[in-house]
Amino acid sequence: MIEVLTNPNEFFEARVKGEESLRIPVLIVLVSGLIGGISAFLMAGISLEMLSETLPPEALGIASTIGGISAFFGAVIVSLIFWVVIAAIFFGISSIFKGEGNFKRTLEFVGYGFIPMIFSAIISAVLIYNFLSTVQIPVVTDPAEIREALEPLLKDPMMQLSSFIGILFMLWSANIWIFGLKHARNLSTKNALITVGIPVAAYVLYTIYQLGVM
Amino acid sequence: MKLLPLFLFLVLFVAGISGAYAVEEQMSSVMITSYQISPEVLMRNDVGTVTVTVKNMESVKSINIKEARMLGRDIKVLSDFYFNVGRLGPGESLNLSFTIKAGYTDGIYYPKVLVEAEGAQNIRYRTQVKVDSTPLTIGVKDIQEDIFKGERARIELVVGNPRPNTVTAVKIVTDAKEVIPSEVFIGALSSDESKVASFNFTPQTKGAHAINFKLAFKNGDNHHSADLSVPLNVTESKKSAELILTGLEVESMPGMNVYKITGDINNAGLEEAKSVVMKVGDAEGIEAVHPYKAYFVGLLSPDDFSSFELDVKVGENVTQVPLIIEYKDEDGILFSKTEYISIERRQGTTSSGELPVSMVILGVVIAILVIGLIAYSWKKR
Structure with a gap:
């Protein structure tokens, strides 16, 4: 399995010869989603803590529990959806380059690309937890002000480092996806690079824009 | 024959006396019976009035008053003469007023009143006007x-x-x-x-x-x-309530320019401070916000204290927030005191805004690791 990280070309070259199986990719995406859920749980806690002066304590307790759990499972579901969507996008773009091979194989290989995201989620969770244990949470009286109040929090250097690390791991995933797509859709390395590069570049640029760097 | 001249002399003498007596009786039928001064005593430069009462002393004959005037040397007479005042019936009286003005010297003055009547002797009457400037x-x-x-x-x-x-x-x-x-x-x-x-x-x-x-x-x-x-x-009263603030903390709330001011208010005096209320003062760029626009402390006994909390939204250039402490004493008299709290500008978090070195190293290591792995995978291709 370590080969997918160090030498994805050989890993997928060997894997393509075998039978298609989504068992391991599902597990990888699920683990990635579960760890990402921890970060989502922590961020949901911030939003609700902002309303601590507005909501009664009982309501706040219930809202924290429900909100946290919802955010956690939401993150898991979003990971699974993201997996399918990104695989579909790759499948679609690769079709322009006359890619071959079925969607299940693409889905399987894209799933392996989520392994770096497990590391990314772990590091992000640690950084967010570390950040939230020192930050002063603003109190808002209007739920509509939460977004406005969260904005400077998200621009904190610690949060920006978390996003930067996320981008690095996304690039690592993209690297795996390039070789995965190359073998799953029988593309040239160049075409696989373009197939993966377009949506990943768009995602990275959007993330940088969100950070306020651009 | 020697007695005739003597008789004629006696007749003429008696007739002469009688005629002279009759003329004198006819000329003395008008007189000034009284006068009043208002105010009774003038002060320097005061304006007042002198009212004289002219009475016809005749029982059957009316008198025509032709002229009345007042003359004063040290007292200035402001009013004009009276001309052709009219007829005064038998026993009737008439009040004539003159406006006077006191000079700049205290003393007693005697302005004269002159009354001319037809067929009557002229009257010259002296009034007495006092000028005394003794103030209250x-x-x-x-x-x-x-x-x-x-x-x-x-x-x-x-x-x-x-x-x-x-x-x-x-x-x-x-x-x-x-x-x-x-x-x-x-x-x-x-x-x-x-x-x-x-x-x-x-x-x-x-x-x-x-x-x-x-x-x-x-x-x-x-x-x-x-x-x-x-x-x-x-x-300063030695006993009155003396309210002082201690343990002040200003916590910023990111993004909203909202600060939470907390601390203790202490009564270091010897009397109770009642209805103690803490507010954020009015100033440009400063606005008290919910949930604690104002904080009601209530009764604060001597040597007692209470914690408080205030929320304030401040403008970009504001560095101090006025904090008003209001309380009442036993008589209900309201006292007000203003304290200024300094605001330290922060970027919304309690962190210094800079990354710790360890975090920077972590980022660099991860970056090198990822780039290295990507490069390695391409080399092995």
Whole structure:
């Protein structure tokens, strides 16, 4: 399995010869989603803590529990959806380059690309937890002000480092996806690079824009 | 024959005496029976009136008053002569008024009244006008020895009338904002009479104060005044409540420019502070916000304290927030005190805004690792 990280070309070259199986990719995406859920749980806690002066304590307790759990499972579901969507996008773009091979194989290989995201989620969770244990949470009286109040929090250097690390791991995933797509859709390395590069570049640029760097 | 001239002389002598007596009786039928001066005693430069009563002393004959005038050397007569006043019936009387103005020297003056009547002897009558400029006196009758800031002090003033006549519309006014009432009306004050007026003084600042009172009165229709300045030294009360703030903390709330000010309010005085309320003062760029726009502390006993919390939204250039502490004493007098709290500008978090070195190293290591792995995978391709 370590080969997918160090030498994805050989890993997928060997894997393509075998039978298609989504068992391991599902597990990888699920683990990635579960760890990402921890970060989502922590961020949901911030939003609700902002309303601590507005909501009664009982309501706040219930809202924290429900909100946290919802955010956690939401993150898991979003990971699974993201997996399918990104695989579909790759499948679609690769079709322009006359890619071959079925969607299940693409889905399987894209799933392996989520392994770096497990590391990314772990590091992000640690950084967010570390950040939230020192930050002063603003109190808002209007739920509509939460977004406005969260904005400077998200621009904190610690949060920006978390996003930067996320981008690095996304690039690592993209690297795996390039070789995965190359073998799953029988593309040239160049075409696989373009197939993966377009949506990943768009995602990275959007993330940088969100950070306020651009 | 020698007795005839003697007889004629006697007849002519008797006839002459009788004729002269009859003429004298006809010329003395008008007289001035009384006069009044208002005000009774004038002050320097005062304007007053002299009213004389002219009476026809005849029982059957009316008299035609042709002219009446007043002449004064040291008293200025402002009114004109009376011409062709008219006929005065038998036993009737007539009041004639003359306006006079006192000079600048006190004393007793005698302006004359001249009345000319047809078929009657002219009347010259001397009136007596007194000019005495002795003013009313005003002084402090009673005032407490120690006057404390924020505590009510009673000031009693006494007004005396050393003048020989009654003055009217006597009142004492002051423009001092911390003195109530601002005016005390006394009314008429007879000669050698005195009256007391009370004022309450509640100073809001300590130090030397001078309260100016003005005594106003009327002598007849003439307005006069006298001033009194009362110097007072106001000190801090040794017993009153003394509210001080300790343990102040200003916590910023990211993004909203909202700060939470918390701390303790202590009563270091010897008296209770009632209805203690803490507010954010009005100033440009400063706005108190919910949930704690103001904080009600309530009763604060001596040596007691209470915690408080205030929320304030501040503008970009604001560095200080005025914090108003209001409380009342036992008499319900409101006291107000303003403290300024410094605001430290932060970027919304308690962190320094810079990344710790360890985090920077972590980022660099991860970057090298990922780039290295990507490069390695491409090399092995």
